[in-house]
Amino acid sequence: MAANKKNTTALNEKEGVSQPETLNKEIVKHLKKKQLSVKELVAGILNQNQADLSQAITIIESTAQKHQQQAKEIIEKCLPHANRSIRIGITGVPGVGKSTFIESFGKLLISEGKKVAVLTVDPSSSISKGSILGDKTRMEDLVKEENAFIRPSASGDTLGGVARKTRETIILCEAAGFDVILIETVGVGQSETAVHSMTDFFLLLKLAGAGDELQGIKRGIMEMADSIIINKADGENLKAAKMAKTEFNRALHLYPAKESDWAPKTLLCSAIKNEGISEIWEVIMNYFDTVKSNGYFQYKRKEQNKFWLLQTIESRLKSEFYANAAVKKELENQLNALDKNKTTPFEAAEKLLSITKKK
Amino acid sequence: MAANKKNTTALNEKEGVSQPETLNKEIVKHLKKKQLSVKELVAGILNQNQADLSQAITIIESTAQKHQQQAKEIIEKCLPHANRSIRIGITGVPGVGKSTFIESFGKLLISEGKKVAVLTVDPSSSISKGSILGDKTRMEDLVKEENAFIRPSASGDTLGGVARKTRETIILCEAAGFDVILIETVGVGQSETAVHSMTDFFLLLKLAGAGDELQGIKRGIMEMADSIIINKADGENLKAAKMAKTEFNRALHLYPAKESDWAPKTLLCSAIKNEGISEIWEVIMNYFDTVKSNGYFQYKRKEQNKFWLLQTIESRLKSEFYANAAVKKELENQLNALDKNKTTPFEAAEKLLSITKKK
Known part of the structure; x- marks a missing residue:
């Protein structure tokens, strides 16, 4: 409140x-002008060129297949300098x-x-x-x-x-x-x-x-x-x-x-x-x-890396499971049964898990 | 401290x-005496017989395949009374x-x-x-x-x-x-x-x-x-x-x-x-x-059921993924690469996720 x-x-x-005017407008203009190669972009980033940095970030943010491959390469080449x-x-x-x-x-x-x-x-x-x-x-x-x-x-x-x-x-x-x-x-x-x-x-x-x-x-x-x-x-x-x-x-x-x-x-x-x-x-x-x-700085960064690794795996496992059409349908049934006390959460979970196993 | x-x-x-003497000794004795059928146990539970209740819980706690099937049946029959x-x-x-x-x-x-x-x-x-x-x-x-x-x-x-x-x-x-x-x-x-x-x-x-x-x-x-x-x-x-x-x-x-x-x-x-x-x-x-x-009691119980359903699914998805031998081996490699800044958590996660997909 x-x-x-x-x-x-x-x-x-x-x-x-x-x-206010932001840098982004310039970047957009720049982007429209010329698409740089991965090599050029990385060189620009390491050379502290903000326009190139922006263009590379745009590639990272893109969902296009082509850009995703480029993004991987850019990140890989930047990692040693990060x-x-x-x-x-x-x-x-x-x-x-x-x-x-x-x-x-x-x-x-x-x-x-x-x-x-x-x-x-x-x-x-x-x-x-x-x-x-x-x-x-x-x-x-x-x-x-x-x-x-x-x-x-x-x-x-x-x-x-x-x-x-x-x-x-x-x-x-x-x-x-x-x-x-x-x-x-x-x-x-x-x-x-x-x-x-x-x-x-x-x-x-x-x-x-x-x-x-x-x-x-x-x-x-x-x-x-x-x-x-x-x-x-x-x-x-x-x-x-x-x-x-x-x-x-x-x-x-x-x-x-x-x-x-x-x-x-x-x-x-x-x-x-x-x-x-x-x-x-x-x-x-x-x-x-x-x-x-006291070493906590380095420790925390490593832990964060591990966290994101596991986090990514687990969220993908979940999202793929729940995206399954048969699971989606059965999940509704099971939640219904659960509401009516006709099953336990564990019994319902097993039924759902068996769906993707059968395949 | x-x-x-x-x-x-x-x-x-x-x-x-x-x-102190506990009920458990009696239960153990009881268990040794006679193994009741699912039907007998459920009748005993509904009849508020503590020895039967104890025996049924022992079945729930057992990891034997035979008991797991019995446990399911007992729980199912008890659910309407829970x-x-x-x-x-x-x-x-x-x-x-x-x-x-x-x-x-x-x-x-x-x-x-x-x-x-x-x-x-x-x-x-x-x-x-x-x-x-x-x-x-x-x-x-x-x-x-x-x-x-x-x-x-x-x-x-x-x-x-x-x-x-x-x-x-x-x-x-x-x-x-x-x-x-x-x-x-x-x-x-x-x-x-x-x-x-x-x-x-x-x-x-x-x-x-x-x-x-x-x-x-x-x-x-x-x-x-x-x-x-x-x-x-x-x-x-x-x-x-x-x-x-x-x-x-x-x-x-x-x-x-x-x-x-x-x-x-x-x-x-x-x-x-x-x-x-x-x-x-x-x-x-x-x-x-x-x-x-205010309805929170009923709401919370339903939410708890949902929580345990999803929790069970997600922990099983994870444990099965990480139990995969190839995943286990590659996870070590990827964590190593991560420690040395040779990969990102996301890149590493993708490599690992691709292992179970190949099959």
Whole structure:
């Protein structure tokens, strides 16, 4: 409820702001001009050419058979040059100021000599055809920076598909020399979990509210957060933000220690006023010092690779099973029988499993 | 750490207490005497004969082909008489006093005219061959009650297997006229989740401790709890228990509202002194009033059936895939390649999936 209200307010605030020009239009123009070969594209990526990077990502996102083979080759050639960035996941409900935060944060990183890529995982872009994050690239300043690369969410039928494309895009961005990859998402379905599983550090953006804002946090999100940032901590909001900070810190304290040995912290910032941003970056650098020296960084990346391998296998096994026409039909019968207590879940499962065996 | 200490203390306390006679010995004798037919067993179950119920459960737990067919028939015949109990899950680390609590609680229920079955889900009983819950049935008084039925955990290779047998046992117990099924578990692996998925109400038992005891709660367990009971709230412990109650209530308040519309409560009790037990039962009755009138009770049971159906299918699809010899071998290769950044999780998954397709 509270989140909805905030949401509406935030959206109203922004009403009438015209959409900025984005890099993407140039890329589209570029794409129309000339289709480069895999070899040319990879050379361009390694040469840090953003237009070539964009074209390669478009190939990854394509569902055409021809492109899928090309995508494989591009990724394979980029892999030896990947894995060198730090990957930061950023989430928060619409209206919390993610774009403004990423803009301020990204500009700080660039001022420190970093190259910053901003990706998004937003399954709603394919479901509702209206992306929450992708279309309205409000990072007007960041988009102009030479060392920034902003790419809206891939579209796809499933979160799994969208997440896969983003993970492959990370590899390409890393090969193109980006030091920091920011991956933005919103609380749609399991997208936070997906982003958490492809990043090293997970940031939860919140607003200070009526004191009951903790209630609005989706189950599990707090546990994933390596840091909670209370945005819009300025002016009249400041007092409430400080109170929220205390409350969040108390809540974080209630969770068991993380495997990373990192104790999550709550921080305040005002992205629009550019306040508190460097403190956040310091905390993040502290985190990376900690996990790179205790080995958790490397461990987590390997675990993430394993997770995605098994995840992909298991979701494919499932989707192929349930796509079977005979299974589909019998599943309905069995669910019916289950509803009427005429079978047990186990008996029903066995009947269904026997269908694909018979073949 | 704290849990370990408590654990040791609790074990020491009990040292030298001889194991009580349990029903199981009689059952074993009974089993040796005479193997009843499916028809006889079902008649016995419906006639509330505990020895027949026990023999039927033994058949469910058996891995022999012959017994599996019998088990199916027994369950099928019991199903129309099942689903009439309330199912309460109980968890807590060793030393928290689960057995003592169940004994006090069970006796109260029996004094109110209920028939109480106590089952356990304890995958460690098969892994370590030394069950935490099963062997040391310390419910000396409860075991003597005519209207109580206590059955230790089934053994099995996997939690899934153990859970399945317990779920099927619930059906038999319900057919045998038990009104309340208590299902006990300890924090081993995913066993809490399994028990949560087969019960209507989930109780978390805790001890008051040094104030940091909240830290010891495994991720996700607090969110599952419909009530937290702080046991051993007596004598010198009482003050600490009251403080813990405040802290737990605050922590519970931080979670989003439950789908059941039920606001979890923290309660104090001293199972050994029989204090606070009837208050707990009142809260549980309140819960059932709430969820039976708002439809959540029926909804949750249907959802649980669906969950177990899909769960069974998916775990079988996985286990069969990974059991394939060629997959096993190639999985190692692919994990190696992944470690060396020579492949992506998605590419590796495709290679593995193609193995079973070729056949």
